[in-house]
Amino acid sequence: MDVIVLKFGGSCLANPEKIRLRAQQIKSFYDQGLKVITVVSAMGNQTNELVNLAYKVSPTPHRRELDMLLTTGERISMALLSMALNDLHCPAISFTGSQAGVLTEEHHNHANIKEIKPIRVEQELSNDKVVIIAGFQGVNPITKEVTTLGRGGSDTTAMAFAKHFKGRCYIFKDVPGVCSADPNKYHHAQTFKQ
Incomplete structure (x- = not known):
């Protein structure tokens, strides 16, 4: 099975127009006869907004409940992107990390992936x-609790699936390459050539 893994960051999915654009990009890979897995982050700045909301409700949010809250951002992205693909007559289905077989340690807010059973x-x-x-999410197979992987967890998820399927992985971001810092925030950021 020739599998390709695409990963789209939050800024690439920040609004309905960008989601439709990503759907067209994904369809172009699908139309080449490739088996396509797409891993998504939460839309735009949604994860930060959810964290801020949690701390407005509680100065010390329970870690389990914080994971339950934070995973909703990626769920929104996955469902909307699947809808956009199906509208393009490109058959698609969305899965949470647990439905996709991402098995993790039991640590809330910074779990490591132990295994992929897809x-x-x-x-x-x-x-x-x-x-x-x-x-950015998975499930502990013993406790059955939803966990998050911490910042950068969606990239980790994409790489784990690419490794499992021995496929290529492309990570799409709104920056020109791998940088020393976020160039959208730090003007001194340098882009690495290799």
Whole structure:
């Protein structure tokens, strides 16, 4: 199975227009006969907004509940992107990290991926669907608790699936490459050539 993993960061999914644009990009890979897995972050600055909201409600939010809250951002992105793809007559289905088989340690807010068991992902790829996966999240197989992977967790999710399927992974961001800092915030940021 020739699998390609695409990962879109929050700024690439910041509004409906950008989501439709990403759907067209994904469809172009699908139309080449590739099996496409797409991992998504929360839209725009949504994760930061959810963190701020949690701390407005509680000065010390319970870590489990914070994970439950934060995973909603990626769920929104995955569902909207799947809708946009289906509107383009590109069959797609969305999965949370747990539905996709992302198994983690039990640590809330900074769990590590222990294993990928993508049974449903494999089934849907075999059914010729694009699979959209909510990044940044998984489930502990013992406690059955939803966990988050911490900042950069969606990139980690994408790389884990690429490794599992021995496929190529492309990470799309709104910066010109790998930089020393966020060039949208720090004008002195340098882009690395290699």
